[in-house]
Amino acid sequence: xxxxxxxxxxxxxxxxxxxxxxxxxxxxxxxxxxxxxxxxxxxxxxxxxxxxxxxxxxxxxxxxxxxxxxxxxxxxxxxxxxxxxxxxxxxxxxxxxxxxxxxxxxxxxxxxxxxxxxxxxxxxxxxxxxxxxxxxxxxxxxxxxxxxxxxxxxxxxxxxxxxxxxxxxxxxxxxxxxxxxxxxxxxxxxxxxxxxxxxxxxxxxxxxxxxxxxxxxxxxxxxxxxxxxxxxxxxxxxxxxxxxxxxxxxxxxxxxxxxxxxxxxxxxxxxxxxxxxxxxxxxxxxxxxxxxxxxxxxxxxxxxxxxxx
Amino acid sequence: xxxxxxxxxxxxxxxxxxxxxxxxxxxxxxxxxxxxxxxxxxxxxxxxxxxxxxxxxxxxxxxxxxxxxxxxxxxxxxxxxxxxxxxxxxxxxxxxxxxxxxxxxxxxxxxxxxxxxxxxxxxxxxxxxxxxxxxxxxxxxxxxxxxxxxxxxxxxxxxxxxxxxxxxxxxxxxxxxxxxxxxxxxxxxxxxxxxxxxxxxxxxxxxxxxxxxxxxxxxxxxxxxxxxxxxxxxxxxxxxxxxxxxxxxxxxxxxxxxxxxxxxxxxxxxxxxxxxxxxxxxxxxxxxxxxxxxxxxxxxxxxxxxxxxxxxxxxxx
Numbered sequence: 001x002x003x004x005x006x007x008x009x010x011x012x013x014x015x016x017x018x019x020x021x022x023x024x025x026x027x028x029x030x031x032x033x034x035x036x037x038x039x040x041x042x043x044x045x046x047x048x049x050x051x052x053x054x055x056x057x058x059x060x061x062x063x064x065x066x067x068x069x070x071x072x073x074x075x076x077x078x079x080x081x082x083x084x085x086x087x088x089x090x091x092x093x094x095x096x097x098x099x100x101x102x103x104x105x106x107x108x109x110x111x112x113x114x115x116x117x118x119x120x121x122x123x124x125x126x127x128x129x130x131x132x133x134x135x136x137x138x139x140x141x142x143x144x145x146x147x148x149x150x151x152x153x154x155x156x157x158x159x160x161x162x163x164x165x166x167x168x169x170x171x172x173x174x175x176x177x178x179x180x181x182x183x184x185x186x187x188x189x190x191x192x193x194x195x196x197x198x199x200x201x202x203x204x205x206x207x208x209x210x211x212x213x214x215x216x217x218x219x220x221x222x223x224x225x226x227x228x229x230x231x232x233x234x235x236x237x238x239x240x241x242x243x244x245x246x247x248x249x250x251x252x253x254x255x256x257x258x259x260x261x262x263x264x265x266x267x268x269x270x271x272x273x274x275x276x277x278x279x280x281x282x283x284x285x286x287x288x289x290x291x292x293x294x295x296x297x298x299x300x301x302x303x304x305x306x307x308x309x
Numbered sequence: 310x311x312x313x314x315x316x317x318x319x320x321x322x323x324x325x326x327x328x329x330x331x332x333x334x335x336x337x338x339x340x341x342x343x344x345x346x347x348x349x350x351x352x353x354x355x356x357x358x359x360x361x362x363x364x365x366x367x368x369x370x371x372x373x374x375x376x377x378x379x380x381x382x383x384x385x386x387x388x389x390x391x392x393x394x395x396x397x398x399x400x401x402x403x404x405x406x407x408x409x410x411x412x413x414x415x416x417x418x419x420x421x422x423x424x425x426x427x428x429x430x431x432x433x434x435x436x437x438x439x440x441x442x443x444x445x446x447x448x449x450x451x452x453x454x455x456x457x458x459x460x461x462x463x464x465x466x467x468x469x470x471x472x473x474x475x476x477x478x479x480x481x482x483x484x485x486x487x488x489x490x491x492x493x494x495x496x497x498x499x500x501x502x503x504x505x506x507x508x509x510x511x512x513x514x515x516x517x518x519x520x521x522x523x524x525x526x527x528x529x530x531x532x533x534x535x536x537x538x539x540x541x542x543x544x545x546x547x548x549x550x551x552x553x554x555x556x557x558x559x560x561x562x563x564x565x566x567x568x569x570x571x572x573x574x575x576x577x578x579x580x581x582x583x584x585x586x587x588x589x590x591x592x593x594x595x596x597x598x599x600x601x602x603x604x605x606x607x608x609x610x611x612x613x614x615x616x617x618x619x620x621x622x623x624x625x626x
Contacts, residue, residue: 141324146563148567
């Protein structure tokens with residue numbers, strides 16, 4: 001998968017020698033995070049978008065799915081601030097409910113991908129030897145295929161269009177390889193540290209050492225990559241929708257809205273612009289947050305959003 | 310260096326072998342199998358199907374079939390499209406060059422614009438240009454490529470009529486290089502935008518990191534011109550991370566090509582693959598998977614070798 005990462009807007013590595021460590025680390029984290037002004041803007045926008053999609057039923061009385069063939073392709077008006085689509089559904093309502101799908105897909109597939117990536121990478125790095133070689137060759141193998149080809153083949157094999165749960169599962173299953181490499185290299189350097197050897201000398205078991213002592217020190221790039229992972233999965237889902245191999249067409253996702261609006265591009269450009277801009281704004285906001293997380297936690301990391309298309 | 314190159318090439322071979330194995334495995338998960346189209350045909354009896362299965366070697370264990378398939382593959386026999394009946398290798402031969410033209414064009418534009426823009430941004434750090442460009446590149450990187458493609462199509466092809474809406478050559482004019490270029494402009498922008506944004510950002514931070522180093526200060530102290538310092542001394546070291554990033558970004562180019570070809574009806578591998586998915590044309594799907602993986606492995610190999618050439622600090626044993 002492409003891991004193209006945008007270095008921080010202010011690319012200087014932020015380190016302040018006067019900052020200590022200890023109980024104030026949360027405050028210190030927040031201070032570093034908040035230095036990234038755009039990330040604060042991004043965080044606020046995200047919060048609004050998420051709240052609006054959660055409380056969609058209270059904010060609009062229109063159904064995102066029920067067609068109304070007497071109200072087809074209406075221009076924006078007081079009743080329909082963004083107009084209606086080709087089946088007479090309120091575009092604003094569909095955008096609000098669509099946010100539920102997009103954020104859900106992004107968030108939960110990130111959880112799956114991150115869990116697999118962390119466990120796989122940590123196990124590989126910690127065990128070393130033949131296990132490490134085998135597990136990393138497997139990662140190489142998965143990464144030899146452009147992710148979109150694998151996703152399309154698998155989506156197509158399991159039927160024409162996926163449910164939300166299946167989409168989450170697939171994006172998670174194909175999105176962990178890059179992270180596993182990062183976690184592995186972190187664990188490789190941490191496992192030779194003295195405190196780890198001390199734990200081993202005390203007779204702690206492998207799993208305990210790995211999960212209690214080594215992994216907590218390797219988590220900085222994981223948080224960064226998780227933030228970008230949400231954005232990447234949301235984009236990937238929208239792209240698959242657009243190609244016609246994504247979610248079932250009746251599901252009101254942002255990608256499906258764009259896909260069905262393609263034929264009205266000339267006559268009703270708003271049908272394209274509205275979902276397109278919302279996806280872009282959501283993804284930019286998450287990326288700003290990811291960027292600030294990197295500045296605050298792991299300035300040297302090269303983690304970034306993975307784009308499949 | 311030669312030894313290192315050889316070693317990397319040799320390492321790629323088992324990976325390619327595994328890629329064929331995985332591809333074969335995935336395609337054999339496909340429901341029905343090659344004879345499924347006869348199952349509901351009343352003119353084909355059960356015993357005839359059994360004979361066909363035997364003729365096609367479907368009764369043999371999977372590994373025998375795999376090696377037979379691989380052997381045929383290596384001899385250029387890639388099977389026939391279920392849909393059009395054409396030899397798969399011929400279909401690929403028609404489509405692959407078109408995809409390579411599109412990818413090559415996007416690659417050159419991203420690199421050709423991204424590197425100078427990144428350098429300019431770095432040497433004019435905190436200028437209005439730097440801020441504007443940085444901000445825009447975040448949007449460019451976050452925008453879904455199909456949304457960007459539809460916007461371009463709407464503005465430049467439909468509203469303004471400057472450029473063709475889709476296709477590779479016009480129906481009204483004889484195919485010429487100029488026609489190809491006119492058709493290439495919009496798809497190139499769509500496919501190249503993301504990497505242009507990303508690579509220029511990387512170039513910017515690369516230059517910024519390099520120009521703080523001592524040898525650059527020495528060059529400045531010698532009284533060299535800013536231009537010479539950047540282009541002769543800083544650029545070479547700042548290019549190193551870009552090479553790695555380009556290698557990592559290659560899979561995104563494939564995904565981008567599928568989407569771009571779909572929007573602009575570009576007759577390449579991506580569209581061939583999408584229609585093979587719709588038609589359940591497994592031999593073509595398999596070939597597309599294999600070719601894309603092989604190209605990706607090749608691309609990464611080239612990126613590794615380029616890195617080795619650029620960085621004399623790398624030791625080869």
